[in-house]
Amino acid sequence: MNKYTLSKRQAVNELSTFYSFIAGFLIALIIGSIILLAQDKNPIDTFSLMFRLSIGSVNSLSSSLNKATPLILAGLGIAIINTVKLWNIGAEGQIFMGAIGVNFLYINLSLSNSTIFIILLLLSAFLGGAFCILIPALVKVLFGVNEIITTLLTNYIVIGLTIYLVNGPWKDPDSLNFPAAAYVGKEVYLPNIFGKLSYGFLICILFTALAHYLKNKSVFGYEMRIAGGSEMTAVYAGINAKQKAFLAMLIGGGFAGLAGGVELLSQTHRVSTGISQGFGYTAIIIAAITGMRPIGIFLVGTLFGALSIGGSVIQTIGVSTYIADIIQASTLFGALIIQFFFNYKLLKVDDD
Amino acid sequence: MNNKILETKNITKSFGTLKALDNVSFNLFEGKIHGLLGENGAGKSSLMNVLSGLYQPEKGSIYIKKQKYKISNPDHASRLGIGMVHQEFRLIESFSIKDNLTLSRSNIHKDDFMTAFKKYSEIFALNLSENETVSNLSVGEKQKVEIMKIIFNNSNIMLLDEPTAVLTPQETIQLKNSLETLATEDTKTIVLITHKLKEIREFTEIVSVMKNGKMVSQDLLTQKVSDNELINLMMGNVKKSQINKDNTIGDVKLDVINVSFKDPVNNIKKLSNVNLQIKSGEILGLAGVSGNGQVELANIISGIERTFEGKIIINDNDISNKGVKSRKKLNLSYIPENRLGVGLAPGVSVIDNSIVRDYFQTKLGPHLSKNRSAKYLENLINQFSIKAPNPKAEISTLSGGNMQKLLMGRELVGNPDVIIAAQPTRGLDVNAVEGIHNLLIDQRNRGSAIFLISEDLDELFKLCHRLLVIYEGKVIKSFTTTDSNISSVGLAMAGINE
Incomplete structure (x- = not known):
């Protein structure tokens, strides 16, 4: 009788993540097509319409890039934390906390110089995100509590906090009972570079470079990698593994918080439960597909932003917007399956 | 020394080019405590892993009560009455003592369990309730539960891999008494893997010595063999150095x-x-x-x-x-x-x-x-x-x-x-x-x-x-x-x- 077993490959192709992504995306398009066909829609027409309406013009491209910005920033936050082999499922909550941080500083401070004010507000967003992950980070390094669970739970707490704030102390009397805080003043809006493209996207490029440097080129990133590989090796090398894990979590949380801050200052302009439409969860997909590589996150994040825009406009021809979600999620599944076969090979074993 | 309960003949097991076991023959006698002596890497644990079904040898055969068996996995070994206590315990920490002991015998009647539990608690001097959670136990207590677990699985042949490594001297003496009781009263056959001569002396009646994957001496009566002989068997011929040691020594x-x-x-x-x-x-x-x-x-x-x-x-x-x-x-x-x-x-x-x-x-x-x-x-x-x-x-x-x-x-x-x-x-x-x-x-x-x-x-x-x-x-x-x-x-x- 023959049995099969999996064996880890000695050398994995360096571009395997890229190939897996392409293959995963093709698989996702096929799955999307099947669903569209089942609804009597022509997949080629639908996809080309999505394509045209998401990147076909300067305006639509700008919308896509604006949409991609929080996805990328949150994805970077997840990738930084994963350098120490920890998972941040709490980017969604950190995004909300970032927005709350912005509004908190905005209503307590008044500055005439709007550039400095905006920078301070963004800093407050970063700190808000870091604050959001503080307790998961503390209990992780002190007691070893699983960060996947604690960061997930903080999402519910922060969303609860947001609902409380926008229905209570921060409720805007002019919002016609819509639960939202008051708009921030126009002087702190993030301006557009040109057309509809916000400076938020520039911040996003900057932080992608920063994350790339931090993860791959800095001593701190090296220490995080060793600490993530083996806590014992870290101690042996004189690296405080727990401290690295703690800092990585705070910085990663800060990146996701910044996503919320940028989204508020450039798009929504006020705190409401609509600050994020699951950006923090989509960011997990993006980070996972790219193998936690900042530049990959930037590229895939941009694609996913375009998919979201494309998905929201095809409603006009009677196709559900969820087709974009389906494609995003199936890309991850497809990519993970293909990546698996890059990492492992199937061996036949003789069983006598 | 006439009641041979287990015998292996010419067991060979390789890992890559390394021969972990090379034509090993080994005997166990019913109701005796055996010592298996050797340095690290001599093949003691490999031999025990073959007997407990974790490794399949390439060559050789195993006889239990004169009948030939091919032990294909640990479950099979357990059904044949062979149980092993590894150096790292295999207990479920969040389970109670009782649940750990009856893991593979969930159909045991409550009264039967309690009778057996009381009996062995006494033998092992374990003063704990059967409902105590294992994670609350000391290392010594966990080991007692681990040994009791293989007894509850009806093992007559008990393989203990360096059981004293984790014990205090007092606990070691306690373990010795418990094992002696098990051997004499329950006619359990026990193998103690160790590289401590003192324990061979104190615990065992019969000793076998391994070196470099080979059985260098079999079935010695512990009382009749001297420490020097055992050491020489265990260490073999050590080559004296050919390296110049006249280099300058400084501060x-x-x-x-x-x-x-x-x-x-x-x-x-x-x-x-x-x-x-x-x-x-x-x-x-x-x-x-x-x-x-x-x-x-x-x-x-x-x-x-x-x-x-x-x-x-x-x-x-x-x-x-x-x-x-x-x-x-x-x-x-x-x-x-x-x-x-x-x-x-x-x-x-x-x-x-x-x-x-x-x-x-x-x-x-x-x-x-x-x-x-x-x-x-x-x-x-x-x-x-x-x-x-x-x-x-x-x-x-x-x-x-x-x-x-x-x-x-x-x-x-x-x-x-x-x-x-x-x-x-x-x-x-x-x-x-x-x-x-x-x-x-x-x-x-x-x-x-x-x-x-x-x-x-x-x-x-x-x-x-x-x-x-x-x-x-x-x-x-x-x-x-x-x-x-x-x-x-x-x-x-x-x-x-x-």
């Missing part, structure tokens, strides 16, 4: 003064009043069976373990309170026993692993340049002839020998003043061992002070000027390798100090 480089250490987790004393001095150009060996405090001592000297009493002095600097990095700056290198996991970080690339020692020094940092790291690795690869074709590949894609060369190279490339090398050749093939020895000798000739921790007496006699023997955390004896004999070192390693 004291490393001074360890009165170091004592208690394990903070269980408060067991791991080191008591250790003193040693190593001079430039000298190799000092630390002989001892592993688990007698060697890892703790190396960790204390290298700065990993900071909660100890006593002083560590390197090059006249008292560094007792200094961390790992300051000690590295004083040019101390440490080659840890645990290659992958401590010395090298699994899941991390070859290039990242190659700069663990020096990454924070100015020659590489503070901004970590890819080019400089790549050059650093390239230099290691050339100087120490390491086979590592892809620097970005994960470290565990290298062979064991190349991993060790990378680790050694990384620690030696800066020509350290003090080197701690713990089991540097364990598990390597002959050529790799030779290469590692030459590296150490080069460093010695250059003027390094080398502290070589090893269980391999061949290696210690070949390389060292002097030898210390550590036993239960104490340095119990000191030898010069040129004029002492192997068996007195072997006896000291086994805890016999006369």
Whole structure:
């Protein structure tokens, strides 16, 4: 009788993540097509319409890039934390906390110089995100509590906090009972570079470079990698593994918080439960597909932003917007399956 | 000695090119306590793993009560009445004692369970309720439950892999009494794997000795064999050194003064009043069976373990309170026993692993340049002839020998003043061992002070000027390798100090 077993490959192709992504995306398009066909829609027409309406013009491209910005920033936050082999499922909550941080500083401070004010507000967003992950980070390094669970739970707490704030102390009397805080003043809006493209996207490029440097080129990133590989090796090398894990979590949380801050200052302009439409969860997909590589996150994040825009406009021809979600999620599944076969090979074993 | 319950004939088991078991024959007699003696890597655990169904031998046969069996898995072994207690316990910590004991016998009647539980609790002097959660138990208590578990699985043949390694002296005496009761009253057949002669003496009636995967002596009556004979069987013929030891010896480089250490987790004393001095150009060996405090001592000297009493002095600097990095700056290198996991970080690339020692020094940092790291690795690869074709590949894609060369190279490339090398050749093939020895000798000739921790007496006699023997955390004896004999070192390693 023959049995099969999996064996880890000695050398994995360096571009395997890229190939897996392409293959995963093709698989996702096929799955999307099947669903569209089942609804009597022509997949080629639908996809080309999505394509045209998401990147076909300067305006639509700008919308896509604006949409991609929080996805990328949150994805970077997840990738930084994963350098120490920890998972941040709490980017969604950190995004909300970032927005709350912005509004908190905005209503307590008044500055005439709007550039400095905006920078301070963004800093407050970063700190808000870091604050959001503080307790998961503390209990992780002190007691070893699983960060996947604690960061997930903080999402519910922060969303609860947001609902409380926008229905209570921060409720805007002019919002016609819509639960939202008051708009921030126009002087702190993030301006557009040109057309509809916000400076938020520039911040996003900057932080992608920063994350790339931090993860791959800095001593701190090296220490995080060793600490993530083996806590014992870290101690042996004189690296405080727990401290690295703690800092990585705070910085990663800060990146996701910044996503919320940028989204508020450039798009929504006020705190409401609509600050994020699951950006923090989509960011997990993006980070996972790219193998936690900042530049990959930037590229895939941009694609996913375009998919979201494309998905929201095809409603006009009677196709559900969820087709974009389906494609995003199936890309991850497809990519993970293909990546698996890059990492492992199937061996036949003789069983006598 | 007439009731042979189990017999193996010509068992052979290889891993790659290494023969872990080479034509091994082994007998067990009903109701007796057997000792299986041998150094680490002699094949004791492999043989037990064959009997308990974890390994399938390539050749050879197993007879239980004269009938031939092919034991295909641990479950099968258990049905044949063979149970094994591993060094690492296999208990479910969050379950109660009862649930652990009846894991594979959930249909046992409550009264039957209680009768048996009471009986064996008495034999093992275990004063606990059957509902107690296992995670609340002490190590000694967990072991009792572990042994009871194989009894509840109806095992008549009980294989115990170094059961005393985790026990206090009092618990060891207790275990001895329990096992004797089990052998005489329940006619259990017991095998005790150990490398402590004292335990062979105290626990067993019959002893067999293994070396290098071979059974070198079988079915000796413990009372009729002397310690010296056993040591000679266990150690074999040790070749005396052919290495020139007349190199110049300089000043004291490393001074360890009165170091004592208690394990903070269980408060067991791991080191008591250790003193040693190593001079430039000298190799000092630390002989001892592993688990007698060697890892703790190396960790204390290298700065990993900071909660100890006593002083560590390197090059006249008292560094007792200094961390790992300051000690590295004083040019101390440490080659840890645990290659992958401590010395090298699994899941991390070859290039990242190659700069663990020096990454924070100015020659590489503070901004970590890819080019400089790549050059650093390239230099290691050339100087120490390491086979590592892809620097970005994960470290565990290298062979064991190349991993060790990378680790050694990384620690030696800066020509350290003090080197701690713990089991540097364990598990390597002959050529790799030779290469590692030459590296150490080069460093010695250059003027390094080398502290070589090893269980391999061949290696210690070949390389060292002097030898210390550590036993239960104490340095119990000191030898010069040129004029002492192997068996007195072997006896000291086994805890016999006369």
